[in-house]
Amino acid sequence: MLPLERRTSFVQDEVNRMKAMIINLFSKAAAAAILNVKPEEIKKVEAWAKVVNVSMKHSRNRFVPIAEFKRNFVQTRREGAEGLIVETCPMIRGFMVKNPERDSNYMVVPNRETIICNCPDYQKQIESNLENFGTTHGCCKHIYAVLNHLGYGRLSDYINSPSALSA
Amino acid sequence: MKTSATIERKSFFKETVKPTGIIIPDHPIYVQANCAQKGSWVLGEKSLGNENLTFFVLAVLFSRELNPYKEKEIAIATIFLTPIDDNTLKPQLVYAIKIRDQDSGRKGSLSNFAARTAEMMATGVDPREVIWTAKFINKSGNLPNGDPYNCAVIDFEYRFVKTDEEDAILANCVLVLEEDFKLKKLQQIALPPIVQMEGDNS
Numbered sequence: 001m002l003p004l005e006r007r008t009s010f011v012q013d014e015v016n017r018m019k020a021m022i023i024n025l026f027s028k029a030a031a032a033a034i035l036n037v038k039p040e041e042i043k044k045v046e047a048w049a050k051v052v053n054v055s056m057k058h059s060r061n062r063f064v065p066i067a068e069f070k071r072n073f074v075q076t077r078r079e080g081a082e083g084l085i086v087e088t089c090p091m092i093r094g095f096m097v098k099n100p101e102r103d104s105n106y107m108v109v110p111n112r113e114t115i116i117c118n119c120p121d122y123q124k125q126i127e128s129n130l131e132n133f134g135t136t137h138g139c140c141k142h143i144y145a146v147l148n149h150l151g152y153g154r155l156s157d158y159i160n161s162p163s164a165l166s167a
Numbered sequence: 168m169k170t171s172a173t174i175e176r177k178s179f180f181k182e183t184v185k186p187t188g189i190i191i192p193d194h195p196i197y198v199q200a201n202c203a204q205k206g207s208w209v210l211g212e213k214s215l216g217n218e219n220l221t222f223f224v225l226a227v228l229f230s231r232e233l234n235p236y237k238e239k240e241i242a243i244a245t246i247f248l249t250p251i252d253d254n255t256l257k258p259q260l261v262y263a264i265k266i267r268d269q270d271s272g273r274k275g276s277l278s279n280f281a282a283r284t285a286e287m288m289a290t291g292v293d294p295r296e297v298i299w300t301a302k303f304i305n306k307s308g309n310l311p312n313g314d315p316y317n318c319a320v321i322d323f324e325y326r327f328v329k330t331d332e333e334d335a336i337l338a339n340c341v342l343v344l345e346e347d348f349k350l351k352k353l354q355q356i357a358l359p360p361i362v363q364m365e366g367d368n369s
């Protein structure tokens with residue numbers, strides 16, 4: 001059996017992992033999109049070991065696989081990237097990404113290790129990932145738009161690409 | 168009695184040449200945009216007031232850094248600029264200022280800068296070919312917990328070159344951009360972290 005200190009640390013890690021995942025993945029909005037119901041219908045979203053327990057206001061609880069939430073996380077951002085306009089900006093050695101629907105503009109800059117953006121979604125992902133995992137990767141719809149522009153399917157493809165530096 | 172205007176310069180210093188181009192220092196000259204209260208530009212320990220700053224942008228380094236007071240990473244843009252007048256800073260010298268957004272990440276100096284940059288790019292203008300003006304806008308109100316706040320946020324405006332003097336500075340900027348190895352080297356040197364001051368919500 002593991003010593004008490006290591007067990008406590010393991011439990012804490014698990015708690016942190018779940019906390020991070022809850023912030024990023026298991027939102028009421030995500031549950032509503034997956035179950036094709038209005039967000040107001042969702043009472044509570046609870047992540048368990050392998051499934052997510054979604055409590056509904058007017059019907060029985062639903063159990064959704066964690067993988068479904070992960071898929072939704074990526075899909076929403078990929079779909080959001082579709083209408084965005086990416087323009088090269090030599091001044092920042094990166095890109096300005098415009099959302100014509102919301103009239104918002106964000107800076108997206110590829111560097112050696114990753115791609116960074118100044119949008120709130122990215123900020124939220126980074127805060128959560130840094131606090132819980134010590135990593136600083138995140139991927140918002142603006143970054144997906146730039147990845148498409150550069151010809152990469154996923155952020156990991158960019159990070160592992162030898163030509164990433166020249167992007 | 169002789170005044171400084173009438174005192175002759177020592178012959179030893181007479182050979183010191185007055186530069187005509189833009190000077191890129193070996194180490195960035197960091198001007199802190201202090202957004203506490205009404206805002207102020209701070210060089211070293213000296214406050215330079217909160218007058219509008221008018222400049223050409225040479226480069227912008229977009230990065231993230233750890234806010235030591237909140238233990239979280241924030242998005243930062245470091246603007247490398249050269250002033251066009253000597254109202255606050257010296258012209259022909261490259262300075263660096265850092266800007267960021269409010270904690271929500273939705274509004275603030277960085278968003279204002281990004282919005283102006285996007286406006287220009289939408290009309291086919293390079294943000295490095297216009298004259299920028301940075302000005303502190305005072306903001307006050309109450310936080311969700313009821314605490315009052317009083318701080319400044321930097322807003323940006325831009326205009327095209329009007330005079331021959333401004334055009335000459337722009338021509339010098341172009342020379343720097345054409346041979347930008349020194350500018351790139353300058354961007355690799357770490358600057359002090361952006362510090363959140365009391366009441367600073369920019």
